[in-house]
Amino acid sequence: MYYNGQKLLSLKDINGNEPTYFFVDGNRASGKTTFFNKYVFNKFLKTGEKFALLYRFNYELDSVSEKFFKDIQSLFFQSYEMTDKSQSKGMYHELFVKHLNDESETPVSCGYAIALNNADSVKKMSHLFSDVSIILFDEFQSETGHYCSNELMKFDSIHASLARGHGKQSKYLPVILLSNSVSIINPYYAALGISERLQKNTKFLRGNGFVLEHNFNESASNAVKNNTFLSDRYKSYASSNTFLNDSNAFIEKITGNGKYIFTLKNENKEYGVIEYPDKGVIYVSDKPDLSFKIKIAVDVNDHDINYLLLSHYNDYINKLRFFFERGCFRFKNQNCKNALMRLLNYKMLWYNKHAIRCVYAFEYDALWAL
Numbered sequence: 001m002y003y004n005g006q007k008l009l010s011l012k013d014i015n016g017n018e019p020t021y022f023f024v025d026g027n028r029a030s031g032k033t034t035f036f037n038k039y040v041f042n043k044f045l046k047t048g049e050k051f052a053l054l055y056r057f058n059y060e061l062d063s064v065s066e067k068f069f070k071d072i073q074s075l076f077f078q079s080y081e082m083t084d085k086s087q088s089k090g091m092y093h094e095l096f097v098k099h100l101n102d103e104s105e106t107p108v109s110c111g112y113a114i115a116l117n118n119a120d121s122v123k124k125m126s127h128l129f130s131d132v133s134i135i136l137f138d139e140f141q142s143e144t145g146h147y148c149s150n151e152l153m154k155f156d157s158i159h160a161s162l163a164r165g166h167g168k169q170s171k172y173l174p175v176i177l178l179s180n181s182v183s184i185i186n187p188y189y190a191a192l193g194i195s196e197r198l199q200k201n202t203k204f205l206r207g208n209g210f211v212l213e214h215n216f217n218e219s220a221s222n223a224v225k226n227n228t229f230l231s232d233r234y235k236s237y238a239s240s241n242t243f244l245n246d247s248n249a250f251i252e253k254i255t256g257n258g259k260y261i262f263t264l265k266n267e268n269k270e271y272g273v274i275e276y277p278d279k280g281v282i283y284v285s286d287k288p289d290l291s292f293k294i295k296i297a298v299d300v301n302d303h304d305i306n307y308l309l310l311s312h313y314n315d316y317i318n319k320l321r322f323f324f325e326r327g328c329f330r331f332k333n334q335n336c337k338n339a340l341m342r343l344l345n346y347k348m349l350w351y352n353k354h355a356i357r358c359v360y361a362f363e364y365d366a367l368w369a370l
Contacts, residue, residue, distance in 0.1 A: 002030070002031035002034070002035070003024075003026075003030045003031035003032050003034070003035050003215060004035060005022075005024065005032070005035050005036060005039065005213070007204075007213070008022055008024060008204070008211060008213045009022065009039075011204065011206065011211040012206070012211075013206055013207065013208060013209055013210060013211055014206040014207050014208060015208060017209075018172065018174075019174070019206075019209060019210050019211045020172075020173070020174060020175060020209045020210065021174075021175050021177060021192075021209060021210035021211075022174060022175070022176045022177065022210070022211055022212075023140075023177050023188070023194075023210060023211070023212040023213070024036075024176070024177070024178050024179070024212070024213045024215060025141065025178075025179045025180065025181045025182075025212075025213075025214060025215065026180070026181060026213075026214060026215030026216055027180065027181065027215070027216055028180045030215060030216075032178045032215065033071075033138055033178055034071055034072060034075070036136055036138075036176050036178060037068055037069075037071070037072045037136070038072045038075075038076055039176075040111070040134055040136050040176075041069070041072065041077070041097075041110070043133070043134065044097075044110045044111065047133075049131075049133035049134070050109070050110055050111045050112070050131045050132050050133065051110070051111040051112075051132065051133070051134050051135070051136060052111060052112045052113070052114055052129065052132045052134070052135045052136070052162060053068060053095075053111065053112070053113040053114070053135075053136055053137075053138075054114055054115075054116065054135055054136065054137035054155075054158065054175075055113065055114070055115050055116070055137075056115060056116050056117065056142075056146075056147070056148050056151075057115055057116075057117055057148070058090060058115045058117060058118065060115065061086070061090070061092070061093045061113050061114075061115060063084075064084050064093050064095070064113040065082040065083050065084035065093075065095055065096075068082070068095070068113075069082040078100070079099055079100055080097055080098070080099060080100060081097070081098060081099075081100045082095060082096065082097045082110075083095075083096050083097075083107060084096065084113065088121070088125060091118050091121045091122070091125070092112055092113060092114045092115075092118065092122070092128075093112065093113040094109055094111075094112055094113075095109065095110050095111045095112065095113065096108060096109055096110065097110045111132070112128075112129060112132065114129075114158060116148045116151060116154045116155060116158065117148050117154065119153075119154035119155075119157040119158050119161075120157075122157070122158050122161050122162075123157055123158075123160075123161045126161035126162065126164050126165070127164075127165065129161070129162045129165070130164065130165025131165070132162050132173070133173070134173070134174050134175075134176065135159065135162065135173065135174070135175040135176070136175075136176050136178070137175060137176065137177045137178070138178045138179070139178070139179055139180075140177040140178065140179045140186070140188060141179035141180065141181075141182035141183060141186045141188075142182065142186075143180070143182050145183075145326065145327030147187060147326070151187055152187050152188070152191055155188075159173065159175060181214075183250075184198055185250070185324070185329070185337065185341060187321075187324070190324065190341060190344045192207055192208075192209075192210055193207065194207065194210075194212060195341045195344075196338065196341055196342065198212075198214065202214045203215075250329065250330060250331055250337065251330070251331050251332070251333060251334065251337065252330055252331075253332065254274075254276055254279065254281065254283040254330050256276055256278065256279065257276075257278070258274040258275060258276045258283065259274065259275045259276075259277065260272065260273075260274050260289055260292055261273045261274060261275055261282075261294070261316075262292065262294040262295065262296055262316065263288045263289065263290065263292055263294065263295045263296070264284075264288075264296055264298070264339060264340075264343060265295065265296065265297045265298065266297075266298045266338075266339035266342050266343070267339075267342075269286075269335070269339070270288040270290065270295075271284055271285060271286060271288055271336055271339050271340075272284070272285040272286075272287060272288035272289055272292075273285075273320075273340075280328055281323075281328050281329065281330045282320065282323045282328055282329055282330070283329075283330045283331070283332075284329070284330075284331050284332065284336040284337070284339065284340050285332045285336065286332050286333060286335060286336055287332075296316070298339075298342050298343055317343065317344070320340075320343065320344060321344060324344055
């Protein structure tokens with residue numbers, strides 16, 4: 001009836017190695033959060049290994065112990081209570097646990113809550129988190145499209161900071177990332193090439209350094225369908241494997257005065273990439289202006305006369321990702337979306353075997369001035 005993540009946790013990545021990243025998305029209220037909150041807390045009770053809870057913004061750290069523990073306490077851990085304390089002037093919160101109704105017992109530290117936006121501060125105090133053995137990031141797909149500036153860079157920085165310690169320059173530190181199915185073109189799926197590979201009938205997916213489960217819980221689906229206060233679109237998202245934002249909100253026709261940026265060639269087909277400053281969007285069309293001088297091929301298979309390989313236009317990639325992280329893309333159709341995803345996936349670099357590394361170095365007011 002409820003989600004069980006044991007199969008996901010047992011999987012190896014595509015190379016037969018222990019994955020660094022464990023992704024789970026699916027329909028709403030299926031029990032993903034409950035299972036993994038229980039999992040990391042149980043791990044602490046059994047082994048003493050601490051966990052880190054990852055959020056985006058500092059304000060999300062308020063009352064974090066209640067957010068994390070309230071449901072699993074009532075279901076599984078009635079004899080425990082959890083509190084949290086703001087540390088280092090609010091840069092992070094520390095979680096403490098003790099047996100309920102035992103006034104003589106001193107609360108014991110069991111984990112930390114950290115915000116992505118504090119990545120620089122976390123790096124400077126990384127020694128404080130050397131006892132973390134697992135990271136849990138709930139709602140890694142934003143329903144509002146509100147991601148941190150340079151989110152992947154900050155995510156990678158925090159992971160690298162927490163992976164230090166215990167006499168090792170870098171230790172194995174798994175990350176569990178949970179979310180409802182919001183958008184297949186979220187920054188994490190784009191970085192790992194998941195956006196192109198994930199299909200409606202996908203249940204499990206393996207890649208270099210990651211495994212993914214695309215979950216559907218029928219019991220949760222039926223409960224949501226009976227809620228008369230939800231819109232049809234939201235019901236479809238919450239009760240099925242439909243991605244909330246992968247709908248006409250992204251695939252639509254844009255009109256007006258646009259600035260043609262370049263022609264993109266992907267899988268032997270050309271697309272036009274156009275900026276609409278008054279609408280704040282970048283539009284990908286299947287009707288390119290073939291007379292425009294800037295023409296880019298995604299890879300060598302599309303390389304042709306008058307086309308330059310994407311490797312010559314790293315600034316374009318960075319600038320497009322800037323818009324992408326802010327939900328500012330629109331597409332004429334699904335083929336246009338897929339072409340753009342291939343472009344965004346280009347040159348996402350890996351280091352330390354699995355870690356994502358992205359570079360963002362530009363300002364909005366010089367966006368297309370190459």
